Amino acid sequence: MNEIKLFAPGTIANLSCGFDVLGLCLDNVGDEMIIRKSKQKGVRITKIVGANLPLETEKNVAGAAALALLENSETDLGFEIEIYKKIKAGSGIGSSAASAAGAVFGINELLGRPFSNKELVYFAMQGEKLASGSTHADNVAPALLGGFALVRSYNPLDIIKIKSPDHLFASVIHPQIELKTSDARSILKKNISLKSAIVQWGNVGGLIAGLYTNDYELIGRSLHDEIIEPARSILIPAFDLVKKSALKSGALGVGISGSGPSIFALSKGEDTTQKVAKIMCEEYDKIDLPYEIHVSKINDEGIKVLNSKS
Amino acid sequence: MNEIKLFAPGTIANLSCGFDVLGLCLDNVGDEMIIRKSKQKGVRITKIVGANLPLETEKNVAGAAALALLENSETDLGFEIEIYKKIKAGSGIGSSAASAAGAVFGINELLGRPFSNKELVYFAMQGEKLASGSTHADNVAPALLGGFALVRSYNPLDIIKIKSPDHLFASVIHPQIELKTSDARSILKKNISLKSAIVQWGNVGGLIAGLYTNDYELIGRSLHDEIIEPARSILIPAFDLVKKSALKSGALGVGISGSGPSIFALSKGEDTTQKVAKIMCEEYDKIDLPYEIHVSKINDEGIKVLNSKS
Numbered sequence: 332m333n334e335i336k337l338f339a340p341g342t343i344a345n346l347s348c349g350f351d352v353l354g355l356c357l358d359n360v361g362d363e364m365i366i367r368k369s370k371q372k373g374v375r376i377t378k379i380v381g382a383n384l385p386l387e388t389e390k391n392v393a394g395a396a397a398l399a400l401l402e403n404s405e406t407d408l409g410f411e412i413e414i415y416k417k418i419k420a421g422s423g424i425g426s427s428a429a430s431a432a433g434a435v436f437g438i439n440e441l442l443g444r445p446f447s448n449k450e451l452v453y454f455a456m457q458g459e460k461l462a463s464g465s466t467h468a469d470n471v472a473p474a475l476l477g478g479f480a481l482v483r484s485y486n487p488l489d490i491i492k493i494k495s496p497d498h499l500f501a502s503v504i505h506p507q508i509e510l511k512t513s514d515a516r517s518i519l520k521k522n523i524s525l526k527s528a529i530v531q532w533g534n535v536g537g538l539i540a541g542l543y544t545n546d547y548e549l550i551g552r553s554l555h556d557e558i559i560e561p562a563r564s565i566l567i568p569a570f571d572l573v574k575k576s577a578l579k580s581g582a583l584g585v586g587i588s589g590s591g592p593s594i595f596a597l598s599k600g601e602d603t604t605q606k607v608a609k610i611m612c613e614e615y616d617k618i619d620l621p622y623e624i625h626v627s628k629i630n631d632e633g634i635k636v637l638n639s640k641s
Numbered sequence: 642m643n644e645i646k647l648f649a650p651g652t653i654a655n656l657s658c659g660f661d662v663l664g665l666c667l668d669n670v671g672d673e674m675i676i677r678k679s680k681q682k683g684v685r686i687t688k689i690v691g692a693n694l695p696l697e698t699e700k701n702v703a704g705a706a707a708l709a710l711l712e713n714s715e716t717d718l719g720f721e722i723e724i725y726k727k728i729k730a731g732s733g734i735g736s737s738a739a740s741a742a743g744a745v746f747g748i749n750e751l752l753g754r755p756f757s758n759k760e761l762v763y764f765a766m767q768g769e770k771l772a773s774g775s776t777h778a779d780n781v782a783p784a785l786l787g788g789f790a791l792v793r794s795y796n797p798l799d800i801i802k803i804k805s806p807d808h809l810f811a812s813v814i815h816p817q818i819e820l821k822t823s824d825a826r827s828i829l830k831k832n833i834s835l836k837s838a839i840v841q842w843g844n845v846g847g848l849i850a851g852l853y854t855n856d857y858e859l860i861g862r863s864l865h866d867e868i869i870e871p872a873r874s875i876l877i878p879a880f881d882l883v884k885k886s887a888l889k890s891g892a893l894g895v896g897i898s899g900s901g902p903s904i905f906a907l908s909k910g911e912d913t914t915q916k917v918a919k920i921m922c923e924e925y926d927k928i929d930l931p932y933e934i935h936v937s938k939i940n941d942e943g944i945k946v947l948n949s950k951s
Binding site for chain 1: 660661791803827838845
């Protein structure tokens with residue numbers, strides 16, 4: 332195999348109670364990437380379509396992730412990467428994670444899979460570090476593994492993949508405002524009450540239990556955030572209204588996607604999910620705020636190979 | 642059925658990362674209770690063997706729990722309760738919970754099961770309230786449901802029973818010191834860092850995932866407490882030494898049972914569990930501290946009916 336074309340999916344991190352430890356993989360929301368072997372050692376970003384991102388390997392998220400992998404490989408080969416961005420940067424649905432995960436996944440395929448997908452998470456995190464200044468895994472892990480990914484621990488890195496219940500779908504609305512990750516971070520308090528933390532970890536336990544037992548109602552009851560959402564949601568226009576309407580329309584749970592500004596809702600079945608998406612749009616139509624809307628099954632596979640050339 | 646004899650099991654609450662939300666049920670550690678119908682309305686504690694506890698119904702944990710149930714029942718019957726205490730009060734393995742859970746379970750059986758075991762948790766909590774001043778469920782829920790119980794939420798009460806992996810055993814050592822629950826409570830800080838809370842809820846997620854997938858290693862890695870144990874363990878003699886030795890001997894994880902002073906270790910298989918129990922005893926032998934030791938399979942059934950008379 333000399334060339335591979337990939338679908339690199341968007342992801343929803345945090346998932347209400349699961350701040351910094353949980354993420355899920357989307358299905359029809361994502362970038363495309365072409366990665367090909369080259370006789371020239373190293374990594375070159377040869378094309379970027381759909382976004383204004385740096386072509387210099389070290390400054391590019393996909394490039395940085397690819398270099399992290401190659402530093403741990405003994406190959407003499409080099410690689411060229413083309414990126415067709417469809418996920419908007421700053422949307423809160425894992426734009427940089429898609430690029431980082433896609434790069435390491437594609438190179439690993441072309442090298443004959445020396446690393447497991449779980450091992451690739453570490454390399455992809457080095458791309459995320461370039462994008463956000465911190466190595467977080469709750470977007471790259473679900474992008475690489477599919478379904479839900481739990482980051483039990485960062486030190487040492489310990490990732491658990493959890494299969495998604497079959498009928499679980501997401502509606503994600505992206506209001507077209509800019510929300511800096513630094514602002515979304517700085518609004519959080521460094522200390523929280525033990526009481527609210529206990530409520531939060533009860534819900535994390537409930538969410539994980541709901542995923543393993545396909546208990547949609549339990550998943551819904553557990554999608555509750557005592558700590559981050561109350562602080563951060565004030566940065567997102569009409570968050571409370573969108574949430575209330577989505578829940579009224581049958582969503583199991585609603586929260587902030589990543590660090591925002593996108594808002595996600597999880598629902599059982601595609602019909603309900605479409606209905607929830609419609610009502611979310613209506614809330615932003617009312618206040619004339621432009622948005623993008625996505626409806627997606629949870630993608631239990633993760634990154635997909637679209638085609639390959641030998 | 643006019644009379645029922647029960648085994649009311651001991652329980653381990655908190656389980657390291659699962660402070661206030663997780664508990665498990667022990668198998669061969671527990672009290673016995675006899676509950677019989679009476680034509681005289683109300684509840685009478687007619688016998689207590691093995692402990693110096695109040696016979697007045699309203700002042701007795703079993704009595705208070707039984708009254709809470711009867712207030713929600715339309716029966717004209719009354720009940721007599723005999724309690725044969727084997728779990729020591731203040732041991733940290735759910736002595737009051739066993740009495741409360743046993744009382745409501747037994748009366749419910751004699752009434753023909755008008756309530757589910759999950760519904761009984763609420764009544765048993767009213768007994769716990771008498772014992773500790775707060776209505777907590779992480780001992781009574783596993784006593785009633787068996788296996789592991791997750792208290793996802795207290796308001797509204799939402800309990801999830803999780804089956805125990807088949808080869809999971811506990812060693813519990815009870816150093817014969819008095820540790821007041823009020824002291825164990827007052828040593829905790831009201832506020833904690835968001836950073837440590839995130840580590841904690843990552844571990845709660847990992848522990849629940851490990852239980853559903855019978856992943857003993859994951860259970861072990863997740864049995865880690867960033868918040869409570871570092872503060873509380875200084876109240877327990879030689880805690881660090883006992884923990885270190887137990888882990889060295891093959892325990893998956895070690896922590897404080899309830900609010901102490903008992904220390905629990907979970908292990909895979911009975912042989913390892915016995916070995917771990919032995920080494921825990923040796924640590925207390927070295928400092929001449931008297932103790933009680935228990936080795937028990939996790940009891941997936943909960944309270945057991947020993948016999949009944951019609």
